[in-house]
Amino acid sequence: MQHLSGQPNVVDFKCVFEDSRAVHVVMELCSGGELFDQIISKGHYSEREAVRIFRGVVNVVSVCHFMGVMHRDLKPENFLLSSKDEGAALKVIDFGLSIFIEEGKVYQDLLGSAYYVAPEVLRRGYGKEVDIWSTGVILYILLSGVPPFWAETEKGIFDAVLDGHIDFETEPWPTISSGAKDLVRKMLNMDPKKRLTSAQVLGMLGLNVQVLELNLFGGDPDHPWIKDGGEASDKPMDSAVLSRLKQFRAMNKLRKLALKVIAENLSEEEIKGLKALFANMDADKNGKITYHELKAGLVRLGSKVSEVEVKQLMDAADVDGNGSIDYIEFIAATMHRHKLQREEQLYQTFKYFDKDNSGFITRDELEMAIKDHGNGDKADIREIMSEVDKDHDGRIDYEEFSTMMRGGVQKQGKQVEPKSCMEGTKMEPKCPNEHRDM
Secondary structure (H helix, E strand, O other): OOOOOOOOOEOOEEEEEEOOOOEEEEEOOOOOOEHHHHHHHOOOOEHHHHHHHHHHHHHHHHHHHHOOEEOOOOOHHHEEEOOOOOOOOEEEOOOOOOEEOOOOOOEOOOEEOHHHOOHHHHOOOEOOHHHHHHHHHHHHHHHHOOOOOOOOOHHHHHHHHHHOOOOOOOOOHHHOOHHHHHHHHHHOOOOOOOOOOHHHHHHHOOOOOOHHHHHHHOOOOOOOOOOOOOOOOOOEOOOOHHHHHHHHHOOOHHHHHHHHHHHHOOOHHHHHHHHHHHHHHOOOOOOEEOHHHHHHHHHHOOOOOOHHHHHHHHHHHOOOOOOOEEHHHHHHHHOOHHHHHOHHHHHHHHHHHOOOOOOEEOHHHHHHHHHHHOOOOHHHHHHHHHHHOOOOOOOEEHHHHHHHHHOOOOOOOOOOOOOOOOOOEEOOOOOHHHHOOO
16 A cells, blocks of 8 residues: 555555554545445436546556556445545555566465456456456446346356356346447456456546557557547436345345344435435325335336336335335335445344344344334244254354345355454455455
8 A cells, every 4th residue: 555655546545553452554534435325325327427436446457557566356345535525536445455466477366355356366367457357347336236247145156257248238238328338348358368458448538548558459549438528428327226126125024124224324424315216206205105106206217117016116125014115114125235245234233133142133033123123924034044044053143144134245254243354355264364465
């Protein structure tokens, strides 16, 4: 971090000091929050805004590679905004898995975060091209709200990455420009040697790069989507609300209740975009969304849904079964799933259900939670225990709860206290501090 300090899209390193208990790193204050939090709070945003954000991400990769650093863990959670002002600078904050590049060396360490890991990492033979892959994944998410490689398990995600199929057919991709899809394809090329370089991408952005490299590798400084004044549209992109509701529909009852607990504790800043969306759907302003209001709201957002689908979505989000969706139920169903990766929120939610602080959620505690927060019966409890209690000891520990909540998010080892291991780790049950090179 000190090596890169002073670069416009890298958090500024101030100083470091050590006491008897810890090493303290003092960095530049970034008061604007996480990249995704700002996007979510704004509700809709356009391809042109995605280009602006993407410039900062690519600039980080370019600076890192120019300075001889491979980041190896690029993901939206590692980007903060310098302030809450419109157009605030994007800053990368975490270099825990980064390493100085040795030219000609083939790296074999299996590390990173599952959604963003390149196929050559899984094959244990890679170089700095992995950062471009991760950046391509970030662009895909910026445009669609979901990762390109998804599954319910870590192994499933890895299999999808190795398969390399990129979905450009399902919503919202039919409405996204061909230029945007073309850039994603070039950054997510399975062959790292044919993948775009950071210099090529910056060339497409219209920034100053070496013309020779662009000519040799086929870069296009006049790419129609990403250049200034290009085809990236100002039109708001289709809402991701429907797809999130569909994900929510597939969750078990405990996970839905847990999301409701998380939603109750989110700040106004984190959910202001969804708050406005709820108000727009709640036509009669009674604090609840009915079947007809949900259907009309989804149609206004441009979603094509059948009567059956609306009914299914309604049933899924209506946790307490009273025939309507209240404010907290709506926030729980539509908030962005990346919040499930936050260790503090998961651990505090687990403690909410673990009433006696035993370190386990028992059947009685589960029954109490279902009774307090929604409708349910013994069949629901049996279903939850069957799905979540992997070691069949009749209770749910924190690791089982965390695995259920994260779904396809990478497993991070047994954790009893929050922040015992940070996200973006070696893909082995060890604390990543053991593997940090910078």
